[in-house]
Amino acid sequence: xxxxxxxxxxxxxxxxxxxxxxxxxxxxxxxxxxxxxxxxxxxxxxxxxxxxxxxxxxxxxxxxxxxxxxxxxxxxxxxxxxxxxxxxxxxxxxxxxxxxxxxxxxxxxxxxxxxxxxxxxxxxxxxxxxxxxxxxxxxxxxxxxxxxxxxxxxxxxxxxxxxxxxxxxxxxxxxxxxxxxxxxxxxxxxxxxxxxxxxxxxxxxxxxxxxxxxxxxxxxxxxxxxxxxxxxxxxxxxxxxxxxxxxxxxxxxxxxxxxxxxxxxxxxxxxxxxxxxxxxxxxxxxxxxxxxxxxxxxxxxxxxxxxxxxxxxxxxxxxxxxxxxxxxxxxxxxxxxxxxxxxxxxxxxxxxxxxxxxxxxxxxxxxxxxxxxxxxxxxxxxxxxxxxxxxxxxxxxxxxxxxxxxxxxxxxxxxxxxxxxxxxxxxxxxxxxxxxxxxxxxxxxxxxxxxxxxxxxxxxxxxxxxxxxxxxxxxxxxxxxxxxxxxxxxxxxxxxxxxxxxxxxxxxxxxxxxxxxxxxxxxxxxxxxxxxxxxxxxxxxxxxxxxxxxxxxxxxxxxxxxxxxxxxxxxxxxxxxxxxxxxxxxxxxxxxxxxxxxxxxxxxxxxxxxxxxxxxxxxxxxxxxxxxxxxxxxxxxxxxxxxxxxxxxxxxxxxxxxxxxxxxxxxxxxxxxxxxxxxxxxxxxxxxxxxxxxxxxxxxxxxxxxxxxxxxxxxxxxxxxxxxxxxxxxxxxxxxxxxxxxxxxxxxxxxxxxxxxxxxxxxxxxxxxxxxxxxxxxxxxxxxxxxxxxxxxxxxxxxxxxxxxxxxxxxx
Amino acid sequence: xxxxxxxxxxxxxxxxxxxxxxxxxxxxxxxxxxxxxxxxxxxxxxxxxxxxxxxxxxxxxxxxxxxxxxxxxxxxxxxxxxxxxxxxxxxxxxxxxxxxxxxxxxxxxxx
Numbered sequence: 001x002x003x004x005x006x007x008x009x010x011x012x013x014x015x016x017x018x019x020x021x022x023x024x025x026x027x028x029x030x031x032x033x034x035x036x037x038x039x040x041x042x043x044x045x046x047x048x049x050x051x052x053x054x055x056x057x058x059x060x061x062x063x064x065x066x067x068x069x070x071x072x073x074x075x076x077x078x079x080x081x082x083x084x085x086x087x088x089x090x091x092x093x094x095x096x097x098x099x100x101x102x103x104x105x106x107x108x109x110x111x112x113x114x115x116x117x118x119x120x121x122x123x124x125x126x127x128x129x130x131x132x133x134x135x136x137x138x139x140x141x142x143x144x145x146x147x148x149x150x151x152x153x154x155x156x157x158x159x160x161x162x163x164x165x166x167x168x169x170x171x172x173x174x175x176x177x178x179x180x181x182x183x184x185x186x187x188x189x190x191x192x193x194x195x196x197x198x199x200x201x202x203x204x205x206x207x208x209x210x211x212x213x214x215x216x217x218x219x220x221x222x223x224x225x226x227x228x229x230x231x232x233x234x235x236x237x238x239x240x241x242x243x244x245x246x247x248x249x250x251x252x253x254x255x256x257x258x259x260x261x262x263x264x265x266x267x268x269x270x271x272x273x274x275x276x277x278x279x280x281x282x283x284x285x286x287x288x289x290x291x292x293x294x295x296x297x298x299x300x301x302x303x304x305x306x307x308x309x310x311x312x313x314x315x316x317x318x319x320x321x322x323x324x325x326x327x328x329x330x331x332x333x334x335x336x337x338x339x340x341x342x343x344x345x346x347x348x349x350x351x352x353x354x355x356x357x358x359x360x361x362x363x364x365x366x367x368x369x370x371x372x373x374x375x376x377x378x379x380x381x382x383x384x385x386x387x388x389x390x391x392x393x394x395x396x397x398x399x400x401x402x403x404x405x406x407x408x409x410x411x412x413x414x415x416x417x418x419x420x421x422x423x424x425x426x427x428x429x430x431x432x433x434x435x436x437x438x439x440x441x442x443x444x445x446x447x448x449x450x451x452x453x454x455x456x457x458x459x460x461x462x463x464x465x466x467x468x469x470x471x472x473x474x475x476x477x478x479x480x481x482x483x484x485x486x487x488x489x490x491x492x493x494x495x496x497x498x499x500x501x502x503x504x505x506x507x508x509x510x511x512x513x514x515x516x517x518x519x520x521x522x523x524x525x526x527x528x529x530x531x532x533x534x535x536x537x538x539x540x541x542x543x544x545x546x547x548x549x550x551x552x553x554x555x556x557x558x559x560x561x562x563x564x565x566x567x568x569x570x571x572x573x574x575x576x577x578x579x580x581x582x583x584x585x586x587x588x589x590x591x592x593x594x595x596x597x598x599x600x601x602x603x604x605x606x607x608x609x610x611x612x613x614x615x616x617x618x619x620x621x622x623x624x625x626x627x628x629x630x631x632x633x634x635x636x637x638x639x640x641x642x643x644x645x646x647x648x649x650x651x652x653x654x655x656x657x658x659x660x661x662x663x664x665x666x667x668x669x670x671x672x673x674x675x676x677x678x679x680x681x682x683x684x685x686x687x688x689x690x691x692x693x694x695x696x697x698x699x700x701x702x703x704x705x706x707x708x709x710x711x712x713x714x715x716x717x718x719x720x721x722x723x724x725x726x727x728x729x730x731x732x733x734x735x736x737x738x739x740x741x742x743x744x745x746x747x748x749x750x751x752x753x754x755x756x757x758x759x760x761x762x763x764x765x766x767x768x769x770x771x772x773x774x775x776x777x778x779x780x781x782x783x784x785x786x787x788x789x790x791x792x793x794x795x796x797x798x799x800x801x802x803x804x805x806x807x808x809x810x811x812x
Numbered sequence: 813x814x815x816x817x818x819x820x821x822x823x824x825x826x827x828x829x830x831x832x833x834x835x836x837x838x839x840x841x842x843x844x845x846x847x848x849x850x851x852x853x854x855x856x857x858x859x860x861x862x863x864x865x866x867x868x869x870x871x872x873x874x875x876x877x878x879x880x881x882x883x884x885x886x887x888x889x890x891x892x893x894x895x896x897x898x899x900x901x902x903x904x905x906x907x908x909x910x911x912x913x914x915x916x917x918x919x920x921x922x923x
Contacts, residue, residue: 450893451893518870518871519846519847519871520828520846520870520871521870522868522870522871522873522875523867523868523870523875523880523882526868526870527868545826545829546826546827546828546829546868546869547828547868549868549877550866550867550877553866554866558863558866558877558878560860560878562861562862562863562866803824803825803826803831807831807832807833807834807839808819808820808824808825808831808832808833808842809817809819809820809834810833810834810835811817811819811833811834811835811836811914
């Protein structure tokens with residue numbers, strides 16, 4: 001059986017998609033001939049705005065290269081529009097004089113820009129925004145001229161305006177209506193859009209009726225009906241499109257606004273089909289791409305001899321392609337009558353706006369501005385006609401909130417877009433995590449972290465990365481209590497117990513007894529072992545400098561450029577004129593670039609060269625100051641308010657108590673840093689409720705609470721007990737700290753440790769068990785006897801660890 | 813012929829530690845491992861130029877103090893999956909003295 005002849009008029013997206021679909025289901029049914037009016041092959045017209053904005057090159061938007069046509073034996077005539085159709089004889093005639101017969105004809109003639117009758121449209125410098133030629137005209141104008149006026153403030157006009165702005169032109173938009181994109185956006189969203197584009201330097205003339213385009217050999221200005229005149233070297237007409245029906249109409253096919261088609265995409269002539277923007281289905285024409293793809297599928301099905309598949313107009317959604325401006329709209333823009341409901345959420349400062357339109361318990365319209373992450377979800381609910389009764393209260397806050405009651409832990413990773421930035425520290429998106437998991441076959445959080453750096457810095461996104469991994473692997477990822485590091489299979493707790501139970505007093509002994517896999521450990525286990533041994537054997541164990549992180553070895557905080565910061569202790573946040581003078585002198589003497597007040601009520605000297613550290617410390621020592629241990633996994637500060645000494649609300653001497661606590665606790669090494677605060681009354685000016693140990697004074701005494709944290713995961717303290725005297729505060733606080741020192745894992749702050757063991761456990765050990773508390777306190781005091789030595793003085797005066805601060809040699 | 817420079821005694825560097833040699837072309841880090849080998853690398857982590865000499869030495873590796881990249885001391889290469897290299901220099905220990913070769917290599921390093 002010989003093949004039928006299919007002629008396609010129109011080499012654009014809808015026509016070629018139909019051909020592709022046809023080749024997929026019935027590759028050998030037709031000899032195919034394609035006529036295109038433009039000289040190019042089929043390209044993605046939607047992305048012309050990205051080409052104009054310079055975000056994509058022309059080559060990037062080609063859908064089918066010439067080789068594709070060759071491979072499929074398609075005869076392609078570009079730059080040769082069909083000018084006549086003889087439905088009786090079943091032939092088409094092109095402008096170039098080609099006459100081709102067909103058995104089946106597909107009209108995919110698209111649409112033409114709508115051109116209102118304005119004088120001056122034929123002047124050089126006027127174009128529309130429809131095809132590659134228009135874009136070339138606009139890019140050319142942007143290179144040579146300054147002023148562009150875009151007529152039309154709809155989707156296309158705004159994308160044109162933004163593209164020209166990006167290319168350096170000064171751009172004005174004239175829009176007939178009071179607000180932009182009024183067919184897709186309601187007034188509120190339209191105004192937000194105008195505000196944002198205005199901030200980006202695009203001028204708007206709304207309610208603007210264009211009367212004339214002036215000029216002699218080139219456009220000079222655009223004059224509006226109200227007399228306003230806008231200078232212009234380029235005028236882009238973007239007021240709309242009109243289906244291109246001339247050929248069909250002349251051939252006697254039924255056509256209204258578009259070429260009338262039935263549900264099977266057939267025109268009133270059974271041999272002729274129409275798809276795309278030129279077609280009119282049940283009174284509607286379509287300018288968006290989604291329904292075009294559906295049409296192509298249905299049409300190919302019938303061209304291949306099928307009879308079942310029918311086209312039904314789908315719900316439509318719109319997005320605007322302007323970088324950094326997110327707009328989403330679908331369905332109704334506003335309540336149609338009193339039976340409909342609107343839910344809106346507006347945050348003008350953040351520039352976000354959401355509106356949902358409900359009808360009969362279903363979502364029928366969505367307008368989103370600024371935050372469009374949930375657009376796909378809302379659109380899905382609309383298409384499914386889902387009953388939204390159960391989520392009505394919360395759906396405006398988005399899918400994650402509506403489906404989980406706002407618990408971030410249960411955030412649906414499936415719903416997250418690929419662009420969503422998961423790891424803020426390292427700038428890793430969900431898409432790149434999924435890609436690495438798929439391409440490299442990753443199966444554990446550690447591997448994902450190693451390959452993508454997601455959650456490798458602050459770690460606050462670890463949970464989310466874990467969920468993405470679980471989702472990608474299609475099941476739960478097993479998370480057991482992890483081994484201490486890759487050098488051993490033992491957990492932190494097991495190692496700690498062994499050190500005490502087996503009396504292991506050196507790192508070497510620990511590694512040998514517990515079958516370490518490495519000779520001298522790694523950067524993870526060495527500092528941990530060093531701490532555990534120091535805590536267990538305060539008199540016997542010799543602190544190993546080479547197992548200390550640089551900050552604790554250099555007794556200063558390393559900065560990103562390799563310099564250091566120095567923070568002298570200010571007991572309870574108190575200082576004196578003499579101390580301040582000494583700090584000022586040191587800063588000048590060593591040309592220290594930055595002096596900053598810290599959150600812990602003391603002063604930070606930043607940018608100190610390493611070899612200057614002993615000198616800086618010596619000068620500070622001379623003025624009576626010692627190390628503030630701002631670099632240590634140890635006691636940092638005790639923050640205080642002024643308390644009863646000065647404050648009219650103060651109930652106790654909070655400053656004095658803070659000083660006593662700091663004098664008691666300074667110098668101790670702990671699993672992680674430790675911060676305290678003492679507030680003189682429940683107004684809590686010292687922010688005691690987010691400290692590792694917080695004391696709040698009342699008329700009745702002192703409330704001690706523990707386990708707070710102001711870091712990545714803010715956690716409020718939990719109440720430990722109330723005591724009557726300052727001495728009791730010291731004993732309870734030190735006992736709690738010793739419990740933490742002895743039982744927490746290295747690098748656990750008190751907050752995660754307390755979350756694990758529970759406040760009741762601490763109350764039992766520190767409050768209820770009085771003998772136990774006193775024993776803890778005694779062990780703490782014993783340990784302090786060996787560490788309350790100013791490390792700065794040792795290094796400044798006595799030259800201890802001198803090699804740390806000097807180069808081995810200087811050459812050249 | 814490039815000269816070997818005597819930069820000091822093995823014991824000037826703590827075991828599992830490092831010292832630096834300041835040169836006109838930049839700092840060189842000398843690492844002493846647990847088995848008393850000495851390695852010389854340009855003192856800049858390939859990641860963000862962190863001073864490798866301040867890192868923790870373990871096995872024949874050092875962990876950068878800034879962002880925990882691990883660098884192989886023998887080659888200067890970052891341990892996978894990180895990618896990068898801190899250029900190495902010839903160094904030898906003879907009768908307790910550490911000898912370092914500067915010069916040509918350094919010029920290459922600084923391109």
